[in-house]
Amino acid sequence: MIEQSPPPVINTSPLIFLTKADLLYLLEARYSTVLLPSTVANEIQQYGTSDLTYQVIQSNDWLVTVETPSIPTPIRACNLDPGESTVLAWAYVHPGTEAILDDLAGRRCANALQIPVRGTLGLVLAAKKEGEISAAKPLLLKLQEVGMYLSDRVISQALTMVEESLEDS
Numbered sequence: 001m002i003e004q005s006p007p008p009v010i011n012t013s014p015l016i017f018l019t020k021a022d023l024l025y026l027l028e029a030r031y032s033t034v035l036l037p038s039t040v041a042n043e044i045q046q047y048g049t050s051d052l053t054y055q056v057i058q059s060n061d062w063l064v065t066v067e068t069p070s071i072p073t074p075i076r077a078c079n080l081d082p083g084e085s086t087v088l089a090w091a092y093v094h095p096g097t098e099a100i101l102d103d104l105a106g107r108r109c110a111n112a113l114q115i116p117v118r119g120t121l122g123l124v125l126a127a128k129k130e131g132e133i134s135a136a137k138p139l140l141l142k143l144q145e146v147g148m149y150l151s152d153r154v155i156s157q158a159l160t161m162v163e164e165s166l167e168d169s
Helices: 011-020 025-030 037-044 052-057 083-093 104-112 120-129 137-145 152-161
Strands: 032-036 063-066
Touching: 011 032, 011 052, 011 120, 025 104, 032 037, 037 063, 037 083, 037 120, 052 063, 083 104, 083 137, 120 137, 120 152, 137 152
Parallel strands: 032 063
Antiparallel strands: none
């Protein structure tokens, strides 16, 4: 496990995709605690008790819901959805906190504010680079299968970064 201080904060979509693709272990293996702003937890709870991601946040004590701080002006200026805004707000007021989100506008805002950021794709690539998984391709294809938008070009570029290719079996 890679301990990080402070723990990362995650947005809705990475949590949903990792849960649907049965890849939540990538988070759990990497971090002892992952924070969910209350806004993100509320978004997931709106799907109802039969939703798999709802069940995951209820049954895993390493996923910790935290109260959302007020949104700082520089983040409000990015015009993001509430989930992305609260993830970045938490990371902004807790320097060094990694924000886990996939939204491109949110990632751009994080980069502009020098907030460490990683997406679902980045979690898979880090797991491959650190030897936690033997191959990234099956995981990326599984994420694509459960609805995460990953073009073949993006998958190909990502696999090149970990010395794999789409043609590998």
